[in-house]
Amino acid sequence: MTLADRVNTFGVDLVRRYGRRVHKLAIHAGFTCPNRDGTKGRGGCSFCNNVSFSPNADSPSADKSAGASRFAPERSVAEQIACGRQVVRRRTGAERYFAYFQAYTNTYDDIARLGALYEQALDEPDVIGLSVGTRPDCVPDAVLDLLAGYRAAGHEIWLELGLQSAFDSTLARVNRGHSFADYRRTVRAARLRGIPVCTHLIIGLPGEGRDAALETLARVIALGTDGLKLHPLHVVRQTVLAHQWRRGGYQPLTLEDYIEIAADLIERTPEEVLYHRVTGTAQREILLAPEWCSKKWIVLNGIENALRRRGTRQGCLALEQSLYSCSSAIERVA
Numbered sequence: 001m002t003l004a005d006r007v008n009t010f011g012v013d014l015v016r017r018y019g020r021r022v023h024k025l026a027i028h029a030g031f032t033c034p035n036r037d038g039t040k041g042r043g044g045c046s047f048c049n050n051v052s053f054s055p056n057a058d059s060p061s062a063d064k065s066a067g068a069s070r071f072a073p074e075r076s077v078a079e080q081i082a083c084g085r086q087v088v089r090r091r092t093g094a095e096r097y098f099a100y101f102q103a104y105t106n107t108y109d110d111i112a113r114l115g116a117l118y119e120q121a122l123d124e125p126d127v128i129g130l131s132v133g134t135r136p137d138c139v140p141d142a143v144l145d146l147l148a149g150y151r152a153a154g155h156e157i158w159l160e161l162g163l164q165s166a167f168d169s170t171l172a173r174v175n176r177g178h179s180f181a182d183y184r185r186t187v188r189a190a191r192l193r194g195i196p197v198c199t200h201l202i203i204g205l206p207g208e209g210r211d212a213a214l215e216t217l218a219r220v221i222a223l224g225t226d227g228l229k230l231h232p233l234h235v236v237r238q239t240v241l242a243h244q245w246r247r248g249g250y251q252p253l254t255l256e257d258y259i260e261i262a263a264d265l266i267e268r269t270p271e272e273v274l275y276h277r278v279t280g281t282a283q284r285e286i287l288l289a290p291e292w293c294s295k296k297w298i299v300l301n302g303i304e305n306a307l308r309r310r311g312t313r314q315g316c317l318a319l320e321q322s323l324y325s326c327s328s329a330i331e332r333v334a
Contacts, residue, residue: 003278003304006313007266010227010276023094024131025084028103029117030073034138036104040177046240047174047202047233049286077120081127098156099124100131107134107143115146122155129156131198136161136183139190148193158227159190160276164202166216173206175240180219187223198227198276203261204253205233206244210261217265221273228273230265231280232258234293242288252290259302266307271315278303 004012014022034040075083081099088094099121107114121127130150139159151157163183165171171179183199190197199220203213220228232253235245244250253261262278269275279299287294307313 001304001308003300003307006304006307007275007278008271008273008314010274013274018096018128020096021092021094022096022098022128023088023092024098024100025081025088025127026100026102027077027080027121028073029077029101029106031101031104031106031108033105033135034108035135035175035177040137041175043175043240045174045176046206046244047235049236049238077117078124081121081124085126095126097124097127098129098131098158099127100133102131102133105134105138106132107140108138111142111146114143118146118150122150129158131158131160133160133162133200135178136163136186137178139186141189144189144193144195147195151193151195157195158198159186159195160198160200160229161186162200163216163220164200165205165208165212166219167208167212170205170208170212184223187225191224196226198229198274199225200229200231201265202231202233203258203265206241206250210264213261213265214268217268221268221270225273227276228265228269229277229280230262230275231277232290232293232299234280234282234290235288236282237286237288245289255290255292255299255302259299259306262303263306263310263312266303266314267310267312267317269314270318273314275314 003009011021033044036042036044073080077099081097085097088097099118101117101121118130118132121130130147132147139161144159147157147159161183163180164174164176166180166183168179171177187197187199201213201216201220205212233241235241235250235252241250245252258279266275266278279296280293281296282293284294292298
């Protein structure tokens with residue numbers, strides 16, 4: 001038995017719908033972020049060295065300034081797809097792909113440039129659609145209408161929103177520069193247009209534990225996300241979080257704690273929600289802590305073992321989560 005026997009994974013869902021493996025190809029399109037260029041802040045999120053989330057980035061040193069503006073990657077979108085295609089095809093045998101606009105904020109530009117970049121990817125004959133990673137506060141109606149148009153033309157489109165936490169106090173603590181209300185607005189607007197949303201959540205943010213993770217999940221599920229990505233918070237070089245960790249101001253989760261919290265969340269996630277990811281890793285050369293964040297399979301096997309030990313799977317406690325969400329909403333109103 002594997003994790004996919006207990007979790008509704010995006011990869012297995014794609015095989016079921018397309019009859020073959022479909023793989024994401026990460027694209028670095030040269031975007032920046034309003035939390036780095038001075039529009040909303042400088043320096044970015046306290047945990048963010050974007051190289052750790054974008055292993056295929058062309059120029060990891062290009063954004064050295066806290067207020068760096070947009071820069072051109074070394075390779076075009078088509079060239080990045082060609083390179084990624086060769087690697088992935090050898091490794092997995094996949095013959096169909098999503099163009100995953102991943103690095104920084106991939107809706108943060110004028111609509112003409114966004115359309116030109118997205119369409120470079122969609123022009124590739126083996127690219128079936130887009131996954132567009134962005135912040136909840138950077139998705140205006142014009143961008144949603146553009147994405148909805150691609151979906152109407154037959155492409156599969158996913159909007160990936162980096163929420164991380166439903167608690168505004170936590171978002172402020174890590175210098176996110178957006179609120180849960182921004183997320184709520186964008187999810188509702190996307191769903192009105194039929195655009196699926198994948199929500200990114202970080203487990204182990206400063207000041208948060210299991211209860212905060214459960215509450216965040218409850219709020220996200222109540223709004224109606226279509227997919228989830230779980231990430232453990234890891235400490236990487238050249239971040240504010242790295243300084244806090246060195247001074248003893250932040251203690252990462254243990255592997256055991258992450259596995260148990262991830263299993264708790266999976267059990268309380270409705271069966272129809274697709275898990276695009278249940279853990280995340282960082283490159284060894286920039287990872288400071290925890291060391292286990294460089295070992296994806298240890299984490300994946302640990303989550304599968306935890307669910308098997310409990311005799312549970314995704315959705316088995318979804319009703320409990322629904323009741324928890326209602327109770328939490330009443331408490332917030334009160």
